[in-house]
Amino acid sequence: MSRMIFVNLPVTDLAVSMNFYKAIGFENNPDFTDDTAACMVLSETLNVMLLTHAKWRTFTDRPIPPATSSEVLLALSCDSREAVDTMNNLAAENGGTKDINPPQDYGWMYSHSLADPDGHVWEAMWMDPTGIPERG
Template sequence: MSRMIFINLPVTDLAASMNFYKAIGFENNPDFTDDTAACMVLSEAINVMLLTHAKWRTFTDRPIPPATSSEVLLAVSCDSREAVDTMNSVAAENGGKKDINSSQDYGWMYSRSLMDPDGHVWEAMWMDPAGIPESG
């Protein structure tokens, strides 16, 4: 059995967060979605669980970080530089923010950061493995 990852994120507005993630390329899995949580699927192995604050608190007593902090930077690969740019723009058009950190362009690797409506930071990135400089 291949391993999967479920990234759990607390959200203030479940419907708005679902719309945001749909817009940037995730699909909803209705089998794991109700009025307190939504499973958004990026691939067969990668899922994001959007949890209302009440639902989040059933898993942990730790405080929910404010949207002005960064607890993690989640990088997701894209098929091209253009796809990176598109994801960044679509994020901004759907309740998020684009370019919250400086973009990185090394020729063989290109990335831009975006933020969802609750302040969770994502990095859309493209890489050409054949272009990676040799070390040493």
């Protein structure tokens, strides 16, 4: 059985966040969506749960970090360098921020970091495993 991951993220505006994630390639699963939460699916094993602040607080009383902090950086693999650029640009066009960190280009690996409307950090990345330098 494949293991699944559900990344839970507190969001300020559920509709804005849902639109952002749809724009960068996620699909909504209406079975796990209501006016307090939305399940956004990237693959059969990766789901992002967008939770209103009120819903988030039913899971933990730990403080929600401000949008200017980085509690985690989540890397998403893309099929090509062009797909990395597309995701980064779509983020900026849909309420997020592109290039929150300098882009990285190692030839065999290429990435851009972006943030969703609430400041959650994602890294769109492409890698050619055949180009990984040998360790010596």
